[in-house]
Amino acid sequence: MKPYYNFIAGEWVQGARTLQNINPSDTADVIGEFAQANAEQAFQAVAAARQAVPAMAKMTIQARSDALDFVSRELFARREELGTLLAREEGKTLADGIGEVARASYIFRFFAGEVLHASGDLIDSVRPGVRVEVTREPIGVVSIITPWNFPIAIPAWKIAPALAFGNAVVFKPAELVPGSAWALSEIISRAGFPAGAFNLVIGKGSEIGAALIESPQVDAITFTGSVSTGKRIASQAVGRLAKLQMEMGGKNPQIILDDADLNVAVNVALQSAFFQTGQRCTASSRLIVTDGIHDRFVNALHERMQTLRIDHALKAGTDIGPVVDQSQLDQDLRYIEIGKREGARLVFGGERLQRETNGFYLQPALFTETTADMQINRDEIFGPVASVLRVKDYDEALAASNDTQFGLSAGIATTSLKYAEHFKRHAEAGMVMVNLPTAGVDYHVPFGGRKGSSYGPREQGKAAREFYTTVKTAYIG
Ligand code: ADP
Numbered sequence: 001m002k003p004y005y006n007f008i009a010g011e012w013v014q015g016a017r018t019l020q021n022i023n024p025s026d027t028a029d030v031i032g033e034f035a036q037a038n039a040e041q042a043f044q045a046v047a048a049a050r051q052a053v054p055a056m057a058k059m060t061i062q063a064r065s066d067a068l069d070f071v072s073r074e075l076f077a078r079r080e081e082l083g084t085l086l087a088r089e090e091g092k093t094l095a096d097g098i099g100e101v102a103r104a105s106y107i108f109r110f111f112a113g114e115v116l117h118a119s120g121d122l123i124d125s126v127r128p129g130v131r132v133e134v135t136r137e138p139i140g141v142v143s144i145i146t147p148w149n150f151p152i153a154i155p156a157w158k159i160a161p162a163l164a165f166g167n168a169v170v171f172k173p174a175e176l177v178p179g180s181a182w183a184l185s186e187i188i189s190r191a192g193f194p195a196g197a198f199n200l201v202i203g204k205g206s207e208i209g210a211a212l213i214e215s216p217q218v219d220a221i222t223f224t225g226s227v228s229t230g231k232r233i234a235s236q237a238v239g240r241l242a243k244l245q246m247e248m249g250g251k252n253p254q255i256i257l258d259d260a261d262l263n264v265a266v267n268v269a270l271q272s273a274f275f276q277t278g279q280r281c282t283a284s285s286r287l288i289v290t291d292g293i294h295d296r297f298v299n300a301l302h303e304r305m306q307t308l309r310i311d312h313a314l315k316a317g318t319d320i321g322p323v324v325d326q327s328q329l330d331q332d333l334r335y336i337e338i339g340k341r342e343g344a345r346l347v348f349g350g351e352r353l354q355r356e357t358n359g360f361y362l363q364p365a366l367f368t369e370t371t372a373d374m375q376i377n378r379d380e381i382f383g384p385v386a387s388v389l390r391v392k393d394y395d396e397a398l399a400a401s402n403d404t405q406f407g408l409s410a411g412i413a414t415t416s417l418k419y420a421e422h423f424k425r426h427a428e429a430g431m432v433m434v435n436l437p438t439a440g441v442d443y444h445v446p447f448g449g450r451k452g453s454s455y456g457p458r459e460q461g462k463a464a465r466e467f468y469t470t471v472k473t474a475y476i477g
Contacts, residue, residue, distance in 0.1 A: 013035075224247040
């Protein structure tokens with residue numbers, strides 16, 4: 001089988017050992033045998049990045065823009081091939097896989113342009129005979145640690161701005177998706193960045209994570225993943241005063257008001273809760289529904305859920321692919337049991353499904369008669385499991401939607417301008433959606449949340465500059 005190596009200091013290098021990656025739609029399908037870096041190799045990657053900092057500083061903005069544009073073009077040209085690999089490896093549908101690769105391409109294109117827009121300020125001093133310049137400089141070495149649910153888009157929205165603003169990168173993808181990470185890295189390796197400016201280390205977070213976080217040669221760390229890992233990384237990174245940005249969990253609310261268009265409400269809920277197997281940090285798992293529409297909404301959603309086709313990610317007509325792996329499936333099933341034990345009513349789904357191939361298939365689950373204090377309404381499950389919380393009116397709905405430790409995305413389905421406007425202002429979330437699913441965002445505007453969902457500056461769009469650069473104020477006498 002083709003060896004999938006790490007990329008360190010401009011060379012493809014073998015790992016300390018290898019690990020097989022399997023297809024969650026068909027566990028007999030082995031995607032590849034991937035190199036696993038050890039801690040020593042992770043330190044080598046960090047050292048290579050450190051050494052490449054001066055070369056990155058010399059790289060002209062034209063050369064950086066051209067290199068990012070190269071990546072963008074190749075991703076777009078190969079979106080079907082890479083989208084197929086992504087869907088095969090992660091389990092999202094082929095259309096979603098191709099869409100994700102196209103999105104990654106647009107992200108690289110956006111930052112190819114953003115390089116050329118970098119600018120500063122020239123300001124009068126309050127003192128006579130003095131001028132002030134405010135400019136932005138690269139931070140240096142950035143460690144990029146990513147999850148498995150968007151194996152190309154999330155790395156893209158961290159790697160592209162890191163390189164655009166002149167930093168050197170060490171990229172560590174999630175254990176479950178080395179194929180997509182390797183393919184993206186292979187393209188970047190040919191884009192024209194100096195040797196060492198971009199490094200890939202594939203391996204277990206618990207083994208190589210520390211090198212990427214604790215090394216004094218790393219200036220900044222950007223992480224997307226679980227709350228527990230995020231907290232561990234924060235304690236290591238902040239302890240040594242490294243710059244840090246993190247995107248973690250969500251328990252995103254979707255409010256459905258009496259005056260909502262029923263079709264819109266059902267579509268939005270279906271999309272937010274179950275598509276991409278509920279494995280999105282912006283997915284909505286709490287459907288907060290007012291009394292007057294509750295029964296109609298539940299009936300209509302129930303009906304639509306019965307039409308969903310759960311099958312092999314690459315099969316034509318599949319709406320929802322498998323859960324990503326056995327351990328995530330176990331977690332989903334455990335929460336479904338917890339919901340039942342807590343007294344919620346499981347009105348649909350929640351059982352493991354058998355298909356032609358052996359995969360981690362789960363029928364999306366819907367709970368009703370739930371209360372805010374139930375564990376299924378408090379913890380992030382990260383699967384196709386949603387609960388309906390019945391409320392009296394908008395005020396109760398708003399209070400319930402904000403009653404969470406998280407604050408990433410919050411949605412409302414309503415035809416009332418008054419409630420939509422009020423919700424936009426009072427939802428305690430980084431992103432608010434009116435008559436749109438909580439998941440599904442643009443790539444050219446800020447992405448991120450509040451409370452326990454995020455830490456540090458926003459990602460994507462123009463906001464990315466904040467994290468990937470540092471400000472210098474120069475006084476000229
Ligand atoms: P998820 O299961 O949602 O991907 P994790 O937080 O487990 O969330 O993983 C997100 C990323 O963090 C992965 O790349 C994983 O390898 C990495 N990771 C896990 N543990 C550590 C750690 N101790 N230090 C650094 N990175 C880690």
